[in-house]
Structure formats: C-alpha cells, structure tokens
Amino acid sequence: MNPSRAHEPRYYLRxxxxxxxxxxxxxxxFFGLAITGMPLRFNxxxxxxxxxxxxxxxxxxxxxxxxxxxxxxxLFVIHLGYxxxxxxxxxxxxxxxxxxxxxPQPRDIVDLYRHFRWFLGLGPRPxxxxxxxxxxxxxxxxxxxxxxxxxxxxxxxFSSFFATLxxxxxxNIALLFHAEEALLAxxxxxxxxxxxxxxxxxxxxxxxxxxxxxxxxxxxxEERGEEYAELRREGTLEAIRTDPPERxxxxxxxxxxxxxxxxxxxxxxxxxxxxxxx
Numbered sequence: 001m002n003p004s005r006a007h008e009p010r011y012y013l014r015x016x017x018x019x020x021x022x023x024x025x026x027x028x029x030f031f032g033l034a035i036t037g038m039p040l041r042f043n044x045x046x047x048x049x050x051x052x053x054x055x056x057x058x059x060x061x062x063x064x065x066x067x068x069x070x071x072x073x074x075l076f077v078i079h080l081g082y083x084x085x086x087x088x089x090x091x092x093x094x095x096x097x098x099x100x101x102x103x104p105q106p107r108d109i110v111d112l113y114r115h116f117r118w119f120l121g122l123g124p125r126p127x128x129x130x131x132x133x134x135x136x137x138x139x140x141x142x143x144x145x146x147x148x149x150x151x152x153x154x155x156x157x158f159s160s161f162f163a164t165l166x167x168x169x170x171x172n173i174a175l176l177f178h179a180e181e182a183l184l185a186x187x188x189x190x191x192x193x194x195x196x197x198x199x200x201x202x203x204x205x206x207x208x209x210x211x212x213x214x215x216x217x218x219x220x221x222e223e224r225g226e227e228y229a230e231l232r233r234e235g236t237l238e239a240i241r242t243d244p245p246e247r248x249x250x251x252x253x254x255x256x257x258x259x260x261x262x263x264x265x266x267x268x269x270x271x272x273x274x275x276x277x278x
Contacts, residue, residue: 012220013240015213018082023210026075027260032068034186034267036061041179042274069153076146099129099226104140108133127225134196145185152178186271190264198261206261211253212245 039048039061052058087095094100111133117123152174155162159171197207202223209215221228231237245253 008244010217011214011242011244012217012237013213013242014209014215014220017213020210020213022075022079024256025071027256029068029072029075030189031260031263032064033072033182034189036065036068037182038186038267038271040065041183042271042278045270045274045277047270048274066157069150069157072146073150076150099230100131102131102136102139104133104136108136128223129226129230130224138193138196141185141188145181148177148181149185152181183271183275187268190268194261194264198257206254206257208245208250208253208257211256212249214242214245 035051036055039045039051040058042048043052043058052061055061055064083095096103097105107129111126111128114123114126115133118125155166155174156171156178163171197203197210198205215223228237231240
C-alpha cells in the first residue's frame with residue numbers, strides 16, 4: 001500500500017481487470033447491436049432513417065450489426081471458457097452453488113422478500129453476499145438473450161444454409177423472436193440494468209466499480225455485509241485491500257458511464273415512441 005494514502009478511505013478489490021475489460025467490450029458490442037438493430041426494427045421512423053444515413057445507409061448498418069454480433073459471440077465464448085476453467089480449478093466448489101455463485105438459490109427469494117419489506121418500511125435493510133439477486137437476474141438475462149437473440153440472428157444471417165435443414169416457417173419465427181427479444185433486451189438494459197447499477201439512490205449518479213474495480217470499506221460493509229463478515233472471519237479481507245483508483249481511471253469511468261447512460265436513455269425513448277406509433 002502507498003503510505004501517502006493512509007489517510008484516505010480503505011479500498012478493496014471487487015472486480016479484476018479481466019472482468020472490467022470484458023464489460024467494456026460487452027458495452028461496445030451491445031451498443032453496436034442496439035444502435036444498428038433498432039433502426040432496422042423501426043425502419044419507418046424518421047429517426048431510424050437519419051441514423052442509417054449518418055452511418056452510411058441500411059446496408060452499412062447491417063454490416064456493423066453483424067460485426068457487433070461477432071464481437072458479442074467471441075465475448076460469450078471467452079466467458080464460457082473462463083467459467084469452465086474456474087469450475088475445473090475449483091472442482092465446482094463455489095461456482096455453481098454458494099455465496100459466490102451466480103446461480104439463483106433459495107436465499108435469493110428470501111433476499112427479495114426482505115428487500116421489498118425494507119422498501120415498504122416494514123423491516124431492516126437486508127444484508128447481501130457477493131452477488132445480490134438483481135445481479136443474478138441481470139446475468140441470466142444476458143444468457144437468455146444470447147440463446148434467443150443469438151440463435152435466431154445466426155439463423156437469419158446464414159439463411160441459405162439453414163434453409164437446407166429447416167422448414168420455411170422457422171425463418172418467420174426467427175425474425176419475430178430476434179426483433180422482439182432484441183427490443184426487450186434494449187429496454188431491459190437501459191431501464192432496469194441502468195437503474196439497478198447507477199440510478200438507485202445509493203449509487204446515483206454513477207457506480208464506478210465496473211470501471212475501477214474498487215469499492216470503499218464503507219460500501220463493502222454496508223452493501224455486501226455478509227461478504228464483508230465472511231472475509232473477516234476467514235482473515236482474507238486484507239488480501240484484497242488495494243490503493244484508491246487513479247484519477248485517470250475515475251475520469252474514464254465517468255466519461256464512459258455517463259455517455260452510455262445518456263445514449264441508452266435517448267435510444268430507449270426513441271424506440272418507445274416508434275413502438276407506440278406503430
């Protein structure tokens with residue numbers, strides 16, 4: 001630790017550089033898909049034509065849409081490899097069950113119940129482990145999206161090949177699933193995900209942990225009380241202590257995060273207006 005920073009709040013590492021870099025590329029691929037996909041979905045809207053013209057036409061939009069899809073697919077495969085490696089190294093301990101797992105568990109239902117009681121002023125604020133129930137919901141929403149949107153997208157992309165294997169009506173279903181599920185994903189990310197991570201009172205106007213990877217001791221103790229207590233019991237809390245985030249990293253996080261939130265809300269508003277006008 002840097003002695004000159006001893007007077008500052010204690011910081012602890014929550015996200016490794018690998019996860020933060022993956023998230024930045026995930027943001028880039030999702031925004032690429034959203035900005036190019038929504039004009040295709042609402043191609044009759046004036047703003048869709050303007051976006052298409054700014055990018056180079058609907059042909060260019062389709063090209064960048066496929067490029068973003070490839071990037072997202074690569075990220076998904078890398079993540080699956082990462083999970084498989086952890087499962088092999090730890091023999092499944094903690095990956096598929098337990099307080100550090102992203103797999104939904106009975107305690108998440110209890111946490112949800114206690115959280116709503118706290119919302120209504122009927123009970124104390126609940127204490128969460130490393131991953132809260134809403135984070136698991138976000139995670140599995142992405143997995144579901146990859147399964148539905150990704151599969152239908154590749155069927156439409158390589159329609160000539162799949163036409164030799166599948167009946168023609170499948171492509172109508174694939175187009176419907178791809179368009180509507182993508183719209184749902186855009187609304188979910190720009191409304192629910194953004195609220196959970198940036199707009200809720202504890203984090204407003206921005207949660208920088210996804211960019212800096214660090215949380216203060218106060219944040220860790222108040223927001224992840226069970227994890228904090230477990231780390232103290234195991235004597236591993238000091239092992240994840242780290243320096244405060246560098247100023248350039250904080251500024252970069254503010255720039256990327258604010259740009260994403262503003263762009264997301266604008267695009268969500270445009271899609272809602274176009275959807276209502278249909």
